[in-house]
Amino acid sequence: MEPQLSWYLALSAVLFTIGVTGVIIKRNVIAMFMCIELMLNAVNLTFVAFASFFQDVTGQLFVFIVMTVAAAEAAVGLGIIIAIFRNRESLDVDDASILKL
Amino acid sequence: METNLLSLIIFAPLAGAVINWFAGRRVRNERFIGIVACSSVAISTLVAFYLAFKPHGALRGEEPLLDHIWTWLQVGTLRADFGLAMDRLSGTYALFVTFVGFLIHVFAVGYMHGEAGFYRFFSYLNLFMFAMLTLVLADNFVLMFVGWEGVGLCSYLLIGYYFDKKEAADAAKKAFITNRIGDWGFMLGVMLTFFVTGSVSFFANPAAGEAAQTALSFFRNQPVEPFTLGVITAGGATSIALLLFIGAAGKSAQIPLYVWLPDAMAGPTPVSALIHAATMVTAGVYMIVRCSEIFIHAPTAMFIVAIVGAVTALFAATIGLAQNDIKKVLAYSTVSQLGYMFLACGVGAFVAAIFHVITHAFFKALLFLGSGSVIHGMHHEQDMRRMGGLKKYMPITFATMFAGWLAICGIPFFAGFFSKDDILWKTWSATGVGPYSKLLWAIGAVTALLTAIYMTRMMVMTFWSNERFDKSHVHPHESPKTMTIPLIVLAVLSTFGGFIGVPHVLSSVFTDRNVNVIEHTLEPAIAHAPLIEGQVETAAAAEHGEAAAEVALIVVSTVIAALGIGIGWTIFKKRPLLAMPRILENKYYVDEIYDAALIQPIVAGSREGLWKIFDIGVIDGLLHSIGQAVTELGRLGRYLQAGFVRGYAAIILFGALILIGLFAYLGYLRP
Numbered sequence: 001m002e003p004q005l006s007w008y009l010a011l012s013a014v015l016f017t018i019g020v021t022g023v024i025i026k027r028n029v030i031a032m033f034m035c036i037e038l039m040l041n042a043v044n045l046t047f048v049a050f051a052s053f054f055q056d057v058t059g060q061l062f063v064f065i066v067m068t069v070a071a072a073e074a075a076v077g078l079g080i081i082i083a084i085f086r087n088r089e090s091l092d093v094d095d096a097s098i099l100k101l
Numbered sequence: 102m103e104t105n106l107l108s109l110i111i112f113a114p115l116a117g118a119v120i121n122w123f124a125g126r127r128v129r130n131e132r133f134i135g136i137v138a139c140s141s142v143a144i145s146t147l148v149a150f151y152l153a154f155k156p157h158g159a160l161r162g163e164e165p166l167l168d169h170i171w172t173w174l175q176v177g178t179l180r181a182d183f184g185l186a187m188d189r190l191s192g193t194y195a196l197f198v199t200f201v202g203f204l205i206h207v208f209a210v211g212y213m214h215g216e217a218g219f220y221r222f223f224s225y226l227n228l229f230m231f232a233m234l235t236l237v238l239a240d241n242f243v244l245m246f247v248g249w250e251g252v253g254l255c256s257y258l259l260i261g262y263y264f265d266k267k268e269a270a271d272a273a274k275k276a277f278i279t280n281r282i283g284d285w286g287f288m289l290g291v292m293l294t295f296f297v298t299g300s301v302s303f304f305a306n307p308a309a310g311e312a313a314q315t316a317l318s319f320f321r322n323q324p325v326e327p328f329t330l331g332v333i334t335a336g337g338a339t340s341i342a343l344l345l346f347i348g349a350a351g352k353s354a355q356i357p358l359y360v361w362l363p364d365a366m367a368g369p370t371p372v373s374a375l376i377h378a379a380t381m382v383t384a385g386v387y388m389i390v391r392c393s394e395i396f397i398h399a400p401t402a403m404f405i406v407a408i409v410g411a412v413t414a415l416f417a418a419t420i421g422l423a424q425n426d427i428k429k430v431l432a433y434s435t436v437s438q439l440g441y442m443f444l445a446c447g448v449g450a451f452v453a454a455i456f457h458v459i460t461h462a463f464f465k466a467l468l469f470l471g472s473g474s475v476i477h478g479m480h481h482e483q484d485m486r487r488m489g490g491l492k493k494y495m496p497i498t499f500a501t502m503f504a505g506w507l508a509i510c511g512i513p514f515f516a517g518f519f520s521k522d523d524i525l526w527k528t529w530s531a532t533g534v535g536p537y538s539k540l541l542w543a544i545g546a547v548t549a550l551l552t553a554i555y556m557t558r559m560m561v562m563t564f565w566s567n568e569r570f571d572k573s574h575v576h577p578h579e580s581p582k583t584m585t586i587p588l589i590v591l592a593v594l595s596t597f598g599g600f601i602g603v604p605h606v607l608s609s610v611f612t613d614r615n616v617n618v619i620e621h622t623l624e625p626a627i628a629h630a631p632l633i634e635g636q637v638e639t640a641a642a643a644e645h646g647e648a649a650a651e652v653a654l655i656v657v658s659t660v661i662a663a664l665g666i667g668i669g670w671t672i673f674k675k676r677p678l679l680a681m682p683r684i685l686e687n688k689y690y691v692d693e694i695y696d697a698a699l700i701q702p703i704v705a706g707s708r709e710g711l712w713k714i715f716d717i718g719v720i721d722g723l724l725h726s727i728g729q730a731v732t733e734l735g736r737l738g739r740y741l742q743a744g745f746v747r748g749y750a751a752i753i754l755f756g757a758l759i760l761i762g763l764f765a766y767l768g769y770l771r772p
Contacts, residue, residue, distance in 0.1 A: 025747075097744030
C-alpha cells in the first residue's frame with residue numbers, strides 16, 4: 001500500500017503536539033530545547049510531504065531555511081543554557097525568572 | 102514710483118542692531134558700538150532726506166514712492182505685502198524720526214558711557230529705529246502692525262534696560278501689558294477694515310499685482326456716517342475708527358491707557374526722549390492721520406477722539422504741576438501734548454496734529470535730553486527738590502533747555518507757538534464737533550496755561566533758586582560734547598522749527614506767498630470731508646472775518662503763555678519747594694484705582710478661580726486621572742509577566758490555538 005499524504009501529516013501533527021507538550025510541561029531547559037527542535041522538524045516533515053505531493057520544490061527550499069535557522073538557534077540557545085548553568089548551577093527554567101518584577 | 106532705496110531706510114538700523122548684538126558684545130568697545138549704531142541711523146537719515154527731496158521725491162511729487170520687497174501674505178482675497186511706501190505724510194514722519202533719532206543716538210553715546218550693557222542698549226535702540234520706520238513706511242495695515250508691535254517690544258526692552266531694578270522691570274511689564282489692550286483694539290480695527298473694504302493696503306501698487314481699491318480709497322465714495330451713538334456698533338467707518346483709536350490711545354498714552362507712560366521713565370533718559378517723547382508715542386497720531394479717510398467719514402469717532410484728547414491734555418497737565426521727579430514732569434507733559442495732538446485730529450486739523458508732532462519731537466526730545474544731561478551732571482539725581490541753581494554749572498544745558506522751555510510754553514516765534522496756535526485756532530473754528538468747539542478750545546487754553554506754569558516750575562526748581570544738593574558729595578558738571586551738540590542742534594530746531602508752519606494771517610503781513618510749508622506739503626496726503634453744495638462760497642466769505650479772529654486768538658494764547666510763565670515764576674522763584682495739592686502729587690490715585698478695580702480682582706480671580714479651581718482641579722485632575730488609569734491597567738498586566746518561560750510558552754500556544762480555532766470557525770481553512 002502506497003504511503004498517503006495524510007500519514008505524513010498525521011505523524012507530523014503527533015510530533016508537533018509532543019513538542020508543544022514537552023515545552024510546556026518540562027522544567028529541564030535541555031529537554032525544552034529538544035522539544036523545540038521536535039516541533040521544527042515536525043514542520044519540516046510537513047513541508048517535504050507537501051513538496052512531494054504537489055511536485056513543487058519550494059517546500060524543500062523552506063526546509064533548508066528552517067534547518068539553517070534551527071542550527072543557528074541551537075548554537076545561540078546552547079550558549080545561553082551554558083551561561084545560565086554557570087550562573088545558577090541549575091537547569092530548571094523556573095529558577096531563571098529574576099527579570100520579573 | 103518704485104524705488105528699492107526705501108528698504109535701506111529700514112534695514113540699515115536693523116543691520117546695526119544685528120552687528121551690535123553679535124559683534125558688539127564681543128568687542129565691548131564703546132567707540133566701535135557707538136559708530137555702528139550712529140552711522141546706521143545716519144544712513145537712514147541721509148536716504149530719507151534724499152528720497153524726500155530729490156526731483157519727484159516723496160515730498161515733491163504727487164505719487165508716493167513704493168518699494169515692494171516681497172509678497173508676504175496672500176490668503177484668499179487678503180493680500181498683505183512686505184512693502185514700503187513713502188508719501189508726503191510718511192515721508193515727513195520718516196524725516197524727523199530718522200533725524201531726531203540720529204541726534205538722540207549721538208547723545209546716548211555720551212550718556213551711556215561706562216554702562217556694562219552698552220552694546221545691548223544700542224542694539225535695542227537700533228532695533229527700535231527699524232521697527233518705528235517699518236511702522237511709518239508700511240504700505241498696509243498688517244505690516245504697520247508688525248512695526249507697531251516691534252516698537253512696543255523695543256519699548257519694553259528699553260524701559261526694562263535696568264532689569265535688576267524691580268521698578269524698571271515692573272514699568273516695562275506695565276507698558277507692555279497696557280499696550281496689549283490698545284493692540285487688541287487695533288487688531289480688531291484692522292480685521293473690521295478688511296471685512297468692510299476687502300483690503301488692508303494704504304496704497305495701490307499695481308506693479309506688484311495689488312488691487313486698485315485700497316482700504317482707504319474704499320471710503321472715498323462712501324457717504325459720511327451720521328452723528329449718532331448708534332453708528333458706534335454698526336460695523337462701519339465709525340466702528341473701525343473707534344477700534345483704531347483704542348490702539349492709538351494705548352500707544353499714544355491717552356485716557357484711560359496713559360498710565361504706562363509716566364512709569365516708563367524708569368528707562369534710560371535717551372530712551373525716554375526717543376521713544377516716549379519724540380517718536381513711538383506719536384505713532385497713534387500718525388495712524389489716525391494715515392486713516393484720515395476713515396475718520397472723516399465717522400464724525401462720532403472724531404468727536405470722541407477730540408474729547409479724549411482734550412480731557413487727557415488737561416488731566417495730565419494738572420498732574421504735571423505737582424511732580425517732583427524731573428522726568429515725571431516731562432512724562433506728564435508728553436501725555437498732555439499728545440492729548441493736544443488727538444484734539445487736533447478730532448476736530449479734523451490733521452495737518453496741525455502732524456505739525457505739533459514734529460515741533461513736539463524737537464522741543465520734547467530737547468527737554469528730555471536736557472534733563473538727561475542734568476541727571477548725568479548730578480550723578481543720577483532725578484528729584485528736583487535736591488537740585489537748584491544749576492545754571493551756572495551747566496550753561497549749555499541751561500541755554501538749550503531755556504529754548505525748549507519757551508517753545509513748549511508757546512512764546513511767539515518758538516516752534517511750539519506755531520503748532521499749538523494752529524491747533525487752538527483749528528479747534529476754535531472747528532465745525533464738525535457741533536457747539537463744543539469753544540469748550541474744547543477753552544480746555545486747550547487752560548492746558549496751555551498749566552503747561553507754562555509747570556514747565557516754569559520745573560525750570561525754576563532745576564536751574565534757578567537756591568542750591569539744595571549736598572555740595573560735599575555732588576559736584577554738578579557740564580556734560581561732554583557728544584551730549585551738548587545734539588542739545589544745541591535740537592535747541593536751534595526748537596527755536597526756528599516752527600517757521601515751516603507760519604499761519605497765513607501772520608505771513609501775509611510780509612508777503613503774499615503762502616509760506617506755510619507744512620500745510621501745502623501735507624495737504625495732498627490728507628483726506629478732506631466731502632464739501633456740501635454752497636459751502637465753498639460761505640467759507641470764502643467767512644475767511645475775511647475769521648482772519649481777525651485768528652489774530653485775536655494768537656494774541657490770547659501769547660498772553661496765556663506769558664501769564665503762565667509769570668505765575669510760575671512768581672510762585673516758585675521764592676518758594677521752589679512749595680507743597681502741591683496731595684491729590685495731584687498722587688496722580689489722582691489713578692494707579693491705586695486701577696489696582697483696586699482691575700488688577701486685584703484679576704489677580705484674585707486668577708488665583709482662586711483659574712489656578713485653584715481650573716488649573717489644579719480640571720487640568721491637573723484630568724492629567725492625574727489619566728495617569729492613574731494607566732497605572733491601574735499596568736498593575737493588572739503585571740500578572741501576565743510572571744517570569745516563568747513555560748507560562749509564556751503556554752500563552753503563546755493558547756493564543757495560536759485560539760487564532761487557528763477562529764480561522765477554522767470562520768471557514769478560512771477550507772480549501
